[in-house]
Amino acid sequence: MNKNKDIISRRKFFTTGSIIAGGVAVASSLAVVDGLLFASEPPRRKGKWYGIGIDINRCIGCGKCAKACKLENKVPLDPFYFRSWVEQYTIKNDGSIIVQSPNGGIDGFTQTVPDEEIFKSFFVPKMCNHCYKSPCTQVCPVGATFETPDGIVLIDENYCIGCRYCVQACPYGCRYVHPEKKTVEKCTLCIHRLKKGLEPACFEICPTEARIYGDLNDPESKLNSFLKNHTCMVIKPHLNTGSKLFYNALSSEVR
Amino acid sequence: MPKYIRRLIIAFAVFITLFLIVQQFLKPASFGELGHFRAKAIDETAAAELQYAGRLNCSSCHDSLRILKAEGLHNMLACEVCHGPGLKHALYADRFKDVPLPDSLTLQKPVERKDCAICHQMNAARTKILFDTVDNSLIRQVNALEHNYISKKTKKERKCIQCHNPHQP
Numbered sequence: 001m002n003k004n005k006d007i008i009s010r011r012k013f014f015t016t017g018s019i020i021a022g023g024v025a026v027a028s029s030l031a032v033v034d035g036l037l038f039a040s041e042p043p044r045r046k047g048k049w050y051g052i053g054i055d056i057n058r059c060i061g062c063g064k065c066a067k068a069c070k071l072e073n074k075v076p077l078d079p080f081y082f083r084s085w086v087e088q089y090t091i092k093n094d095g096s097i098i099v100q101s102p103n104g105g106i107d108g109f110t111q112t113v114p115d116e117e118i119f120k121s122f123f124v125p126k127m128c129n130h131c132y133k134s135p136c137t138q139v140c141p142v143g144a145t146f147e148t149p150d151g152i153v154l155i156d157e158n159y160c161i162g163c164r165y166c167v168q169a170c171p172y173g174c175r176y177v178h179p180e181k182k183t184v185e186k187c188t189l190c191i192h193r194l195k196k197g198l199e200p201a202c203f204e205i206c207p208t209e210a211r212i213y214g215d216l217n218d219p220e221s222k223l224n225s226f227l228k229n230h231t232c233m234v235i236k237p238h239l240n241t242g243s244k245l246f247y248n249a250l251s252s253e254v255r
Numbered sequence: 256m257p258k259y260i261r262r263l264i265i266a267f268a269v270f271i272t273l274f275l276i277v278q279q280f281l282k283p284a285s286f287g288e289l290g291h292f293r294a295k296a297i298d299e300t301a302a303a304e305l306q307y308a309g310r311l312n313c314s315s316c317h318d319s320l321r322i323l324k325a326e327g328l329h330n331m332l333a334c335e336v337c338h339g340p341g342l343k344h345a346l347y348a349d350r351f352k353d354v355p356l357p358d359s360l361t362l363q364k365p366v367e368r369k370d371c372a373i374c375h376q377m378n379a380a381r382t383k384i385l386f387d388t389v390d391n392s393l394i395r396q397v398n399a400l401e402h403n404y405i406s407k408k409t410k411k412e413r414k415c416i417q418c419h420n421p422h423q424p
Contacts, residue, residue, distance in 0.1 A: 005257065006257070057393075058393060060374055060381050060393065060394050061378065061380055061381065062373050062374040063373065064336050064373075068307065068335070068336075068340075071306055071307075071339065071340050072305070072306045072307055072340065073303070088380055089380075090379070090380070107373070108369075108372065108373035108374075108376065109378060109380070110376070110378075111377070111378045111379055111380075113379075115379055118379045121378075121379040121380035122380050123380050143286070143290075143291040143292045143293075144292070145292075146289075146290055146291065146292035146296075147290070148289070148297050149289060154296060154297060154300050155296075155300075156292060156293050156296035156299070156300075157300075158293075158296070158299070159283070159292075159293055159296065188300055191297070191300055191301045192300065192301045192302065192303040192304075192305060193305060193307075194301075195301040196305070198305070198307075198309050199309070201306070201307050204307060204309060204310065204333060204335075205307070205333055205335060205336050207331070207332045207333075207336050207374065208331075208393060208394070209331065
Protein backbone atom coordinates (compact mmCIF):
# COMPACT_ATOMS: atom_id res chain seq x y z
CA MET A 1 0.00 0.00 0.00
CA ASN A 2 1.49 3.23 -1.11
CA LYS A 3 1.31 6.06 1.36
CA ASN A 4 2.00 8.52 -1.48
CA LYS A 5 -0.89 10.97 -1.26
CA ASP A 6 -0.71 11.85 -4.93
CA ILE A 7 -2.08 8.48 -5.97
CA ILE A 8 -5.83 8.37 -5.46
CA SER A 9 -7.89 5.24 -5.35
CA ARG A 10 -10.06 4.19 -8.27
CA ARG A 11 -13.21 4.72 -6.21
CA LYS A 12 -12.26 8.26 -5.34
CA PHE A 13 -11.36 8.99 -8.96
CA PHE A 14 -14.74 7.86 -10.21
CA THR A 15 -16.77 9.60 -7.51
CA THR A 16 -14.91 12.91 -7.96
CA GLY A 17 -15.10 12.60 -11.73
CA SER A 18 -18.85 11.98 -11.74
CA ILE A 19 -19.49 14.85 -9.34
CA ILE A 20 -17.60 17.20 -11.68
CA ALA A 21 -19.29 15.81 -14.79
CA GLY A 22 -22.71 16.04 -13.13
CA GLY A 23 -22.01 19.63 -12.11
CA VAL A 24 -21.04 20.53 -15.66
CA ALA A 25 -24.17 18.86 -17.03
CA VAL A 26 -26.44 20.78 -14.65
CA ALA A 27 -24.67 24.07 -15.32
CA SER A 28 -24.96 23.69 -19.09
CA SER A 29 -28.65 22.85 -18.88
CA LEU A 30 -29.24 26.14 -17.11
CA ALA A 31 -28.47 27.95 -20.34
CA VAL A 32 -31.34 26.10 -21.99
CA VAL A 33 -33.63 27.05 -19.14
CA ASP A 34 -32.61 30.67 -19.59
CA GLY A 35 -33.59 30.53 -23.27
CA LEU A 36 -36.88 28.78 -22.48
CA LEU A 37 -37.74 31.40 -19.89
CA PHE A 38 -37.12 34.14 -22.41
CA ALA A 39 -39.20 32.44 -25.08
CA SER A 40 -42.16 31.73 -22.84
CA GLU A 41 -42.33 35.16 -21.26
CA PRO A 42 -45.95 36.30 -20.99
CA PRO A 43 -47.06 39.74 -22.19
CA ARG A 44 -46.50 42.58 -19.79
CA ARG A 45 -49.69 43.57 -18.04
CA LYS A 46 -48.72 46.63 -16.02
CA GLY A 47 -47.58 50.06 -17.04
CA LYS A 48 -47.42 51.64 -20.47
CA TRP A 49 -46.69 49.10 -23.19
CA TYR A 50 -46.58 50.36 -26.75
CA GLY A 51 -48.01 48.33 -29.59
CA ILE A 52 -48.82 48.99 -33.24
CA GLY A 53 -51.77 48.18 -35.47
CA ILE A 54 -51.87 48.35 -39.26
CA ASP A 55 -55.03 47.95 -41.30
CA ILE A 56 -54.24 46.35 -44.64
CA ASN A 57 -57.73 47.11 -45.89
CA ARG A 58 -57.10 50.82 -45.55
CA CYS A 59 -53.58 51.03 -46.91
CA ILE A 60 -53.51 52.60 -50.38
CA GLY A 61 -49.80 52.16 -50.92
CA CYS A 62 -48.97 55.84 -51.23
CA GLY A 63 -45.64 55.34 -49.49
CA LYS A 64 -45.94 58.56 -47.51
CA CYS A 65 -45.19 56.69 -44.31
CA ALA A 66 -41.90 55.40 -45.68
CA LYS A 67 -40.99 58.88 -46.93
CA ALA A 68 -41.98 60.57 -43.67
CA CYS A 69 -39.88 58.11 -41.72
CA LYS A 70 -36.83 58.80 -43.86
CA LEU A 71 -37.21 62.54 -43.53
CA GLU A 72 -37.94 62.54 -39.81
CA ASN A 73 -35.13 60.22 -38.80
CA LYS A 74 -32.47 61.27 -41.34
CA VAL A 75 -32.31 57.81 -42.85
CA PRO A 76 -29.95 57.63 -45.86
CA LEU A 77 -31.99 58.09 -49.02
CA ASP A 78 -30.57 55.10 -50.90
CA PRO A 79 -33.20 52.51 -51.75
CA PHE A 80 -31.84 49.89 -49.38
CA TYR A 81 -32.05 51.63 -46.03
CA PHE A 82 -35.53 51.61 -44.59
CA ARG A 83 -36.94 51.77 -41.12
CA SER A 84 -40.45 51.48 -42.52
CA TRP A 85 -41.45 50.46 -46.02
CA VAL A 86 -44.44 49.28 -48.06
CA GLU A 87 -44.66 46.09 -50.08
CA GLN A 88 -47.20 45.20 -52.71
CA TYR A 89 -48.38 41.61 -52.90
CA THR A 90 -50.05 40.45 -56.09
CA ILE A 91 -51.47 36.95 -56.14
CA LYS A 92 -52.29 35.88 -59.66
CA ASN A 93 -55.05 33.56 -60.73
CA ASP A 94 -52.54 30.77 -61.27
CA GLY A 95 -51.45 31.03 -57.63
CA SER A 96 -48.09 32.69 -58.11
CA ILE A 97 -47.18 35.48 -55.73
CA ILE A 98 -45.36 38.63 -56.80
CA VAL A 99 -43.94 40.94 -54.16
CA GLN A 100 -42.64 44.36 -55.07
CA SER A 101 -41.28 47.19 -53.04
CA PRO A 102 -39.76 49.77 -55.44
CA ASN A 103 -37.73 52.11 -53.23
CA GLY A 104 -39.84 50.96 -50.32
CA GLY A 105 -42.94 52.39 -51.92
CA ILE A 106 -41.72 55.98 -51.60
CA ASP A 107 -42.20 56.75 -55.29
CA GLY A 108 -45.55 54.98 -55.43
CA PHE A 109 -46.42 51.72 -57.09
CA THR A 110 -47.31 50.94 -60.69
CA GLN A 111 -49.42 47.99 -61.54
CA THR A 112 -47.37 45.62 -63.66
CA VAL A 113 -49.76 42.69 -63.84
CA PRO A 114 -52.93 43.21 -65.91
CA ASP A 115 -56.23 43.18 -64.02
CA GLU A 116 -57.51 39.95 -65.58
CA GLU A 117 -54.65 37.92 -64.17
CA ILE A 118 -54.93 39.21 -60.62
CA PHE A 119 -56.71 37.18 -57.98
CA LYS A 120 -55.98 39.58 -55.16
CA SER A 121 -53.58 42.39 -54.54
CA PHE A 122 -52.85 44.48 -51.49
CA PHE A 123 -50.24 46.63 -49.84
CA VAL A 124 -48.45 45.66 -46.65
CA PRO A 125 -46.64 48.42 -44.78
CA LYS A 126 -43.87 47.00 -42.68
CA MET A 127 -41.71 48.32 -39.88
CA CYS A 128 -40.06 47.13 -36.71
CA ASN A 129 -42.48 45.00 -34.74
CA HIS A 130 -41.02 46.01 -31.37
CA CYS A 131 -41.25 42.41 -30.22
CA TYR A 132 -41.24 41.66 -26.51
CA LYS A 133 -39.34 38.42 -27.03
CA SER A 134 -37.26 39.90 -29.78
CA PRO A 135 -34.49 37.76 -31.25
CA CYS A 136 -32.53 40.92 -31.95
CA THR A 137 -32.20 41.89 -28.28
CA GLN A 138 -31.41 38.32 -27.37
CA VAL A 139 -28.44 37.95 -29.71
CA CYS A 140 -26.74 41.29 -29.15
CA PRO A 141 -23.33 40.38 -27.72
CA VAL A 142 -22.82 43.67 -25.89
CA GLY A 143 -26.31 44.80 -24.88
CA ALA A 144 -26.51 47.65 -27.37
CA THR A 145 -30.07 46.86 -28.38
CA PHE A 146 -32.71 46.52 -25.76
CA GLU A 147 -36.37 46.88 -24.92
CA THR A 148 -37.37 49.88 -22.85
CA PRO A 149 -39.82 49.43 -19.97
CA ASP A 150 -42.38 51.02 -22.34
CA GLY A 151 -42.02 48.23 -24.86
CA ILE A 152 -40.01 50.05 -27.51
CA VAL A 153 -36.93 48.30 -28.87
CA LEU A 154 -34.07 50.76 -29.23
CA ILE A 155 -30.45 50.76 -30.25
CA ASP A 156 -27.69 52.42 -28.27
CA GLU A 157 -25.59 53.78 -31.11
CA ASN A 158 -22.72 54.68 -28.79
CA TYR A 159 -22.47 51.09 -27.63
CA CYS A 160 -23.16 49.13 -30.82
CA ILE A 161 -20.05 47.48 -32.18
CA GLY A 162 -21.49 46.91 -35.65
CA CYS A 163 -21.27 43.12 -35.61
CA ARG A 164 -24.63 42.89 -37.47
CA TYR A 165 -25.78 39.84 -35.54
CA CYS A 166 -29.10 41.55 -34.86
CA VAL A 167 -29.57 42.34 -38.55
CA GLN A 168 -29.29 38.62 -39.21
CA ALA A 169 -31.49 37.68 -36.27
CA CYS A 170 -34.46 39.90 -37.03
CA PRO A 171 -37.00 37.80 -38.95
CA TYR A 172 -38.82 40.88 -40.22
CA GLY A 173 -35.82 42.49 -41.88
CA CYS A 174 -36.25 45.84 -40.27
CA ARG A 175 -32.67 46.65 -39.31
CA TYR A 176 -29.92 48.13 -41.44
CA VAL A 177 -26.35 49.21 -40.97
CA HIS A 178 -25.80 52.91 -41.40
CA PRO A 179 -23.26 53.39 -44.18
CA GLU A 180 -21.32 56.11 -42.42
CA LYS A 181 -21.81 55.46 -38.73
CA LYS A 182 -21.26 51.73 -39.25
CA THR A 183 -23.69 50.94 -36.43
CA VAL A 184 -27.09 49.37 -36.76
CA GLU A 185 -30.22 51.50 -36.93
CA LYS A 186 -33.92 50.79 -36.94
CA CYS A 187 -37.31 52.17 -36.15
CA THR A 188 -37.39 53.83 -32.74
CA LEU A 189 -41.16 54.36 -32.80
CA CYS A 190 -40.10 58.02 -32.99
CA ILE A 191 -39.44 58.01 -29.27
CA HIS A 192 -38.09 61.54 -29.67
CA ARG A 193 -41.61 62.56 -30.75
CA LEU A 194 -43.43 60.38 -28.23
CA LYS A 195 -41.56 61.99 -25.37
CA LYS A 196 -42.86 65.37 -26.53
CA GLY A 197 -46.44 64.17 -26.85
CA LEU A 198 -46.42 63.98 -30.65
CA GLU A 199 -47.26 61.00 -32.79
CA PRO A 200 -44.55 59.03 -34.58
CA ALA A 201 -44.07 60.42 -38.09
CA CYS A 202 -45.49 57.51 -40.07
CA PHE A 203 -48.68 57.31 -37.98
CA GLU A 204 -49.17 61.06 -38.23
CA ILE A 205 -48.78 61.17 -41.97
CA CYS A 206 -50.87 58.21 -43.10
CA PRO A 207 -53.72 59.69 -45.19
CA THR A 208 -56.16 56.84 -44.61
CA GLU A 209 -55.48 56.21 -40.91
CA ALA A 210 -54.26 52.74 -41.71
CA ARG A 211 -51.63 52.88 -38.98
CA ILE A 212 -52.42 53.03 -35.29
CA TYR A 213 -50.17 52.89 -32.28
CA GLY A 214 -51.02 52.98 -28.62
CA ASP A 215 -50.83 51.48 -25.19
CA LEU A 216 -51.67 47.78 -25.15
CA ASN A 217 -52.34 47.91 -21.42
CA ASP A 218 -54.83 50.75 -21.64
CA PRO A 219 -58.30 49.32 -22.29
CA GLU A 220 -59.48 52.67 -23.68
CA SER A 221 -56.68 53.17 -26.17
CA LYS A 222 -57.23 53.38 -29.93
CA LEU A 223 -55.04 50.37 -30.41
CA ASN A 224 -57.10 48.15 -28.12
CA SER A 225 -60.34 49.12 -29.83
CA PHE A 226 -58.62 48.43 -33.17
CA LEU A 227 -57.62 44.98 -31.93
CA LYS A 228 -61.10 44.24 -30.61
CA ASN A 229 -62.94 45.35 -33.73
CA HIS A 230 -60.72 43.69 -36.31
CA THR A 231 -59.28 40.23 -36.84
CA CYS A 232 -55.63 40.89 -36.19
CA MET A 233 -52.58 38.75 -36.65
CA VAL A 234 -48.82 39.12 -36.60
CA ILE A 235 -46.37 38.12 -39.30
CA LYS A 236 -44.46 34.87 -38.65
CA PRO A 237 -46.27 33.89 -35.44
CA HIS A 238 -44.53 30.51 -35.50
CA LEU A 239 -41.26 32.23 -34.59
CA ASN A 240 -42.67 33.27 -31.21
CA THR A 241 -41.04 36.67 -31.33
CA GLY A 242 -43.76 38.31 -29.28
CA SER A 243 -44.38 40.77 -32.09
CA LYS A 244 -46.52 43.74 -31.10
CA LEU A 245 -47.38 44.80 -34.65
CA PHE A 246 -50.88 43.55 -35.36
CA TYR A 247 -52.20 43.52 -38.92
CA ASN A 248 -55.86 43.52 -39.79
CA ALA A 249 -56.80 41.40 -42.80
CA LEU A 250 -53.35 39.85 -43.06
CA SER A 251 -53.23 37.26 -45.81
CA SER A 252 -51.29 34.05 -45.32
CA GLU A 253 -49.05 34.86 -48.30
CA VAL A 254 -47.36 37.68 -46.41
CA ARG A 255 -44.03 36.62 -45.02
CA MET B 256 -6.68 18.98 0.29
CA PRO B 257 -3.82 18.44 -2.14
CA LYS B 258 -1.55 21.42 -2.70
CA TYR B 259 -2.37 21.87 -6.37
CA ILE B 260 -6.14 21.98 -5.70
CA ARG B 261 -5.61 24.60 -3.05
CA ARG B 262 -3.51 26.69 -5.42
CA LEU B 263 -6.13 26.43 -8.15
CA ILE B 264 -8.86 27.61 -5.81
CA ILE B 265 -6.73 30.55 -4.70
CA ALA B 266 -5.95 31.44 -8.33
CA PHE B 267 -9.63 31.35 -9.25
CA ALA B 268 -10.56 33.49 -6.23
CA VAL B 269 -7.91 36.08 -7.14
CA PHE B 270 -9.00 36.23 -10.78
CA ILE B 271 -12.68 36.52 -9.93
CA THR B 272 -12.07 39.29 -7.40
CA LEU B 273 -9.87 41.19 -9.86
CA PHE B 274 -12.53 40.79 -12.55
CA LEU B 275 -15.26 42.16 -10.30
CA ILE B 276 -13.10 45.15 -9.36
CA VAL B 277 -12.13 45.95 -12.97
CA GLN B 278 -15.74 45.49 -14.10
CA GLN B 279 -16.86 48.25 -11.74
CA PHE B 280 -14.43 50.64 -13.44
CA LEU B 281 -15.09 49.57 -17.01
CA LYS B 282 -18.87 49.33 -16.83
CA PRO B 283 -20.51 52.40 -18.46
CA ALA B 284 -22.33 54.81 -16.22
CA SER B 285 -25.97 53.75 -16.42
CA PHE B 286 -25.47 50.14 -17.40
CA GLY B 287 -27.66 47.59 -15.68
CA GLU B 288 -30.20 50.00 -14.17
CA LEU B 289 -33.11 48.84 -16.30
CA GLY B 290 -31.63 45.73 -17.85
CA HIS B 291 -28.56 44.65 -19.75
CA PHE B 292 -28.09 48.01 -21.46
CA ARG B 293 -27.14 51.61 -20.82
CA ALA B 294 -30.25 53.23 -19.40
CA LYS B 295 -29.04 56.65 -20.58
CA ALA B 296 -29.39 55.46 -24.17
CA ILE B 297 -33.16 55.90 -23.97
CA ASP B 298 -32.82 59.60 -23.27
CA GLU B 299 -30.05 59.96 -25.83
CA THR B 300 -32.29 58.48 -28.52
CA ALA B 301 -35.19 60.65 -27.39
CA ALA B 302 -33.08 63.80 -27.80
CA ALA B 303 -33.10 63.61 -31.62
CA GLU B 304 -34.24 66.55 -33.70
CA LEU B 305 -37.86 66.69 -34.89
CA GLN B 306 -38.74 67.38 -38.52
CA TYR B 307 -42.51 67.06 -38.72
CA ALA B 308 -44.71 69.57 -36.97
CA GLY B 309 -47.94 67.64 -36.66
CA ARG B 310 -51.44 68.37 -37.87
CA LEU B 311 -52.41 71.15 -35.53
CA ASN B 312 -49.43 73.42 -35.92
CA CYS B 313 -50.07 74.66 -39.46
CA SER B 314 -53.40 76.28 -38.76
CA SER B 315 -52.05 79.07 -36.57
CA CYS B 316 -50.87 80.83 -39.73
CA HIS B 317 -52.75 78.99 -42.46
CA ASP B 318 -56.17 78.77 -40.88
CA SER B 319 -58.04 79.76 -44.04
CA LEU B 320 -56.61 76.74 -45.83
CA ARG B 321 -57.56 74.52 -42.95
CA ILE B 322 -61.17 75.71 -43.12
CA LEU B 323 -61.19 75.23 -46.89
CA LYS B 324 -59.82 71.71 -46.52
CA ALA B 325 -62.13 70.76 -43.67
CA GLU B 326 -65.15 70.69 -45.92
CA GLY B 327 -63.70 68.69 -48.77
CA LEU B 328 -62.63 65.13 -49.40
CA HIS B 329 -59.06 65.81 -48.27
CA ASN B 330 -60.18 66.89 -44.80
CA MET B 331 -58.53 63.99 -43.01
CA LEU B 332 -55.14 64.57 -44.62
CA ALA B 333 -52.36 66.14 -42.62
CA CYS B 334 -50.81 69.17 -44.33
CA GLU B 335 -47.39 67.57 -44.22
CA VAL B 336 -48.46 64.52 -46.22
CA CYS B 337 -48.15 66.56 -49.40
CA HIS B 338 -46.02 69.47 -48.27
CA GLY B 339 -43.29 67.66 -46.40
CA PRO B 340 -41.84 68.21 -42.94
CA GLY B 341 -42.71 71.63 -41.66
CA LEU B 342 -41.43 72.03 -38.13
CA LYS B 343 -38.45 74.21 -38.99
CA HIS B 344 -40.67 76.28 -41.27
CA ALA B 345 -43.19 76.78 -38.49
CA LEU B 346 -40.58 77.59 -35.86
CA TYR B 347 -38.83 80.11 -38.10
CA ALA B 348 -42.08 81.80 -39.07
CA ASP B 349 -43.12 81.89 -35.45
CA ARG B 350 -39.86 83.48 -34.33
CA PHE B 351 -39.33 85.95 -37.15
CA LYS B 352 -42.87 86.98 -37.92
CA ASP B 353 -42.39 89.55 -40.65
CA VAL B 354 -39.21 88.23 -42.24
CA PRO B 355 -39.71 86.37 -45.53
CA LEU B 356 -38.75 82.73 -45.35
CA PRO B 357 -35.41 81.58 -46.77
CA ASP B 358 -35.64 79.21 -49.73
CA SER B 359 -34.46 76.24 -47.71
CA LEU B 360 -37.44 76.51 -45.39
CA THR B 361 -40.10 77.02 -48.05
CA LEU B 362 -42.19 73.90 -48.24
CA GLN B 363 -42.68 72.10 -51.52
CA LYS B 364 -45.94 72.38 -53.41
CA PRO B 365 -46.59 69.14 -55.27
CA VAL B 366 -48.16 70.52 -58.45
CA GLU B 367 -47.11 67.87 -60.96
CA ARG B 368 -49.39 65.12 -62.19
CA LYS B 369 -47.21 62.42 -60.74
CA ASP B 370 -47.63 63.84 -57.24
CA CYS B 371 -51.36 63.24 -57.32
CA ALA B 372 -50.89 59.89 -59.05
CA ILE B 373 -48.90 58.53 -56.12
CA CYS B 374 -52.15 58.09 -54.21
CA HIS B 375 -54.78 58.25 -56.90
CA GLN B 376 -53.39 56.14 -59.72
CA MET B 377 -55.61 53.23 -60.58
CA ASN B 378 -54.16 50.10 -59.00
CA ALA B 379 -55.74 46.72 -58.37
CA ALA B 380 -54.39 46.83 -54.83
CA ARG B 381 -56.21 50.09 -54.09
CA THR B 382 -59.55 48.75 -55.19
CA LYS B 383 -60.75 46.76 -52.25
CA ILE B 384 -62.32 43.57 -53.47
CA LEU B 385 -64.16 41.43 -51.00
CA PHE B 386 -65.94 38.43 -52.51
CA ASP B 387 -68.10 39.99 -55.22
CA THR B 388 -68.10 43.55 -54.03
CA VAL B 389 -65.69 46.05 -55.44
CA ASP B 390 -65.18 48.98 -53.15
CA ASN B 391 -63.55 52.07 -54.57
CA SER B 392 -64.84 54.30 -51.82
CA LEU B 393 -61.65 54.36 -49.80
CA ILE B 394 -59.97 56.50 -52.42
CA ARG B 395 -61.12 57.70 -55.83
CA GLN B 396 -58.84 56.25 -58.44
CA VAL B 397 -58.11 57.50 -61.90
CA ASN B 398 -55.82 56.44 -64.71
CA ALA B 399 -53.36 59.30 -64.66
CA LEU B 400 -52.17 58.58 -68.17
CA GLU B 401 -55.62 58.90 -69.70
CA HIS B 402 -57.72 61.21 -67.57
CA ASN B 403 -57.53 64.57 -69.35
CA TYR B 404 -53.88 63.97 -69.97
CA ILE B 405 -52.95 66.17 -72.90
CA SER B 406 -54.56 69.49 -73.55
CA LYS B 407 -55.94 69.65 -77.06
CA LYS B 408 -55.11 73.32 -77.29
CA THR B 409 -51.55 73.48 -75.99
CA LYS B 410 -50.63 69.83 -76.71
CA LYS B 411 -48.90 69.70 -73.34
CA GLU B 412 -49.45 67.56 -70.26
CA ARG B 413 -52.13 69.04 -68.05
CA LYS B 414 -51.66 69.41 -64.34
CA CYS B 415 -54.33 67.95 -62.07
CA ILE B 416 -54.57 71.20 -60.16
CA GLN B 417 -55.74 73.05 -63.26
CA CYS B 418 -59.19 71.59 -62.62
CA HIS B 419 -59.01 70.24 -59.06
CA ASN B 420 -58.22 72.39 -56.05
CA PRO B 421 -56.02 70.20 -53.87
CA HIS B 422 -57.39 71.78 -50.73
CA GLN B 423 -60.96 71.18 -51.78
CA PRO B 424 -60.93 68.52 -54.47
